[in-house]
Amino acid sequence: MTPPRDAIDRLSPAVRYQIANGLGWSGLRPVQALSTEAILDGANCVVLAPTAGGKTEAAFLPLLSRMDVEDWRGVSVLYVAPIRALLNNQEARLHRLTGLIGRRAGKWHGDVKEPARRRLMDEPPDVLAITPESLEAMLLSTRTPARRFLAHVRAVVIDEVHAFAGDDRGAHLVALMERISRIAEADIQRIGLSATVGDPETIVAWLSGSSLRPQRVVDPGGTRKPPELALDFVGSLDNAALLIDRLYPGTRRLVFVDSRRRVEELGHRLSQRGVDVYLSHSSLALSERTAAEKAFEEGTNCVIVATSALELGIDVGDLDHVIQIDAPSSVSSFLQRMGRTGRRAGTKANCTFLATDDDALLRAAAIIDLFRNGYVEPAGPSSWSPHVLAHQSIALSMQERGAAAHAWWGWLEGCAAFREVSTSEREAIVRHMVYNDILVEADARLALGARGERLYGARNFLELYAVFSTPRVLRVLYGQTEVGVVDAAFLQDKERQSPNFVLAGRPWRIVGVDWKGGTCSVEPAEAGSYPRWFGQPVTLARSLCQAMRRVLHSSDHDASWSKRAVAAIEAQRASHAFLDDAPLPLEEDSNGRCRWWTFGGGAGNRILAGLLEAELGARVSPGNTFITFVDGAAESAVAIRQAIDALVARAPLGWADAARLVDPDQRSRVSKFQPCLPKEIEHGLIARETMSVDDANETLAAWKRSASNPESRA
The missing domain is CATH 3.40.50.300 (P-loop containing nucleotide triphosphate hydrolases)
Structure with a gap:
């Protein structure tokens, strides 16, 4: 994309003067010229540029120009980042940019103390740097006049937008933007910044939601030095x-x-x-x-x-x-x-x-x-997020001190995260929450019920500020100094190698644990074991698994590989020589197991393994690159092929097939708002959070293509 040569002339005189004299620039970078055009044209956009490529200025110079020309007052621009550390890191930069035209920036997140917040309320900044969780807390707070504070918002800048798009925090963020646009009574401009987005057109449409503004992707392109x-x-x-x-x-x-x-x-x-x-x-x-x-x-x-x-x-x-x-x-x-x-x-x-x-x-x-090969994964934001919708219905009931039962949806209508949640599903979620006393309906208004308070009302409704859950941790204290946190489950593990542990790169001896207060007192030690923090196993995408297959199947050596890497990869190629004879081979080993090498990715393999287990009546386990058949399921390769053929005949698989695999007695915990969902919708959510029908169907399609060459299945 060629940047317009006169883009800088569209900026206000004050901003143009400060570019030359305050910043000392001779002109705009290509990404800044292009974003100036898009933002001053009023478009919602995603701005792409490498790290340190000037994306922050690309967004803020035209916004400051609009602020100057249109005389915006109060909090008119929100700068949203995924983590507090990034807000802290950008604070000085935002102060400098806003100060160029005599405006101010402020910061609001969990580490900002109450006196500083009161000063921001008394003298609202023009730009407010904030996390989504702090925005939610502000909207729910009885002490913060959020309607007055956010009434003049005209634009939202989302940094590292790719970090939001693929998970629940992204759904929460776009829902918040809809609510703030209703408070501000404006079509708020939405600007995402990223160095790495594989599907920028999808992302800008997702950010736009109910906005009627035009949509643009700002990508200066150009050749970059090979790394x-x-x-x-x-x-x-x-x-x-x-x-x-x-x-x-x-x-x-x-x-x-x-x-x-x-x-x-x-x-x-x-x-x-x-x-x-x-x-x-x-x-x-x-x-x-x-x-x-x-x-x-x-x-x-x-x-x-x-x-x-x-x-x-x-x-x-x-x-x-x-x-x-x-x-x-x-x-x-x-x-x-x-x-x-x-x-x-x-x-x-x-x-x-x-x-x-x-x-x-x-x-x-x-x-x-x-x-x-120039590939970057698509972020693929979800348009079916019923658990986040449930979260938002609770939040709105609190924000409005009782949301009108017939009108709460108006706050969120058009939000891209709920585009595929049907009217009947939405109504079923609210009925379920009312029936289970998570919400109560009285006088045609929805309010938090007794069970809702038990589930989400502890610690001043902290559980409602974020859509994600965190495991219980204990603060590690050396005297009065906090070193960090460790999982409570790690400290309770009696089989760990040593009673001492390493944190912040230093070994510590446990002096005492206050389970009720959530603290662990320590003193320096000579040695210790390494702590564990418990999380989910890594699920690899199909695209990455397919690339792993290409590496194994190829005879080429990349210029980046060392001699040791070449030798180790050649050894792996030799042990995977069976890939040369079949695109998706079945491999039987000496332990009585059989592996189907799909290279289909963990989420797609999870569906296929579940359906094949139901077909064969014995245990089938998914991995990222292969599906393992054991015991009775591994007795006959012919039976396995027939079971796969039966799935191919049923394809394409849908989300209903995936949802049926969810064990009602051993439900996965994928969201703390699962209790808000009817069973059928909850099962659908678990399926979508842990499986991929698209990847499963691609694997079945590859198996079907191999049918034209029966020898390839040998």
Whole structure:
């Protein structure tokens, strides 16, 4: 897309003056010129540019121009980010931008204390940086006059929009935008910012909801320098620590690890080697994370080990290298992480993968393969989110101090997250909630019922502020200083290796645990085991699994692979030689098991395994790349083929097929608002949250295509 040459001339004189004199720029970058046109034309848009590509200015310069020309007053722009750390990181930048034209920015989230909030209420800023959860809390609060405070909102800027689009927080966010647009009585402009979105047209339509504004994708395109990629096979985390110690001496390295436990383990191993190392993950105290990021930013020869939290646009200074232990689960995450580098003139973005086992090596090679082919996963926001709708009905009953039973839906009508929730389903959800005393209906108004208060009313309705649940954790205190948090279940595990544990890269001895108060007192120790934080197993997408198959089936070597990586991948290719003879082979092993190598992704395989188990009458287990048949199910490969053929004859599969697989006696917990849903809708939700009919149907279609060559099924 070619940027208009006169875009800067459309900005207000004050903004143009400050671009030259306040910012010291000679003009606008292509993305800023294009976004200026789109935003001043009044469009809802998604702005795409690499990390540090000027997306924040791309959104705010035209918005500040409109603010200046149209004399917006009060809180007129909301800046929404997925995590508090990003809001903190952007605070100075927003202050500087708004200050260019004599306006103000403010910040509001869970760490902002009450005196600061009161000052914001007394003197509302022009731009308010906030999380969705804090927006919800503001709307529900009896102490915050949200209607007055938000009455003048004219635009919402959503940073890292891809981080919202694929989950419940995104559905919550677009519902909040509908509610705020009703309060402001305006068609609020919606602007999403991202470096990595595979389906930007879908995202801008999802953000728009009931808005009647035109929709645009702002993508400056253009060629970018190819990054420097390296993939090495190191075999263990200890070897990874050794290599990180020796790699790129005298530089600042950011190491991504995809679990908090392994962040602690790697950080501890590096510190034992004398490396200047800092840690960052969500279970460390804010003071620990802030100190680590600041020390790292000011260092010159150091390492920070972090989880995915540091991929979300947070500035930790001018990085030299990104190192990935094993592999992320998506190309999008890889691009975000690699985008932390290559910001200085004359430097390139770079990423070094250090694989600690064969599975991680294959996954990393597949990520590189997808990247080489220009693929980024679609975010695929849901348009059927009945649990979030239930959450919003409760929130509205509280916001309105009793929502009119016939009118509450008017607050949300047009929201893209509920577009496929039918009228009958919506009415059934409310009836179910009233019947179960989650809501009560009196005088044609809906209010929170006694059971609703028990489920969601504790701690000043904290459970209603967010659509997601968090496990019970205990605060770890060294004296009066908070180190971080650990799962209560970890401390209760009597089989852990040591009574001591490592947190923030340092070993601690437990002095005492206050279960009622939720604290664990510690003192320094010589050694300790690494804590566990309990989460869900990783489900890989079909696209990634298919790329893994391509790597195994190919004879090519990517230029990024080290000699060790080449040797390890060649060994995997030799052990998967059966893939050469069949696109979706059945492999029988010496233990009496049979595997169907679908490379179909975990969510699609889950449906197929459930339906095949029902057909065969014996246990069938899904994985990401294969489906395993054991015991009676593995007795006959012919019977397995016949069962698969029977599924092909039934295809295409639908969500009703998936919902029937949900065990009513062992329901998965996918949302804390499941009690608000009738059983049939709850089963449908579990199915959609854990399975993929599209992926299952693609696998069945591939099996059907192989039918033309019977030998390929051998």
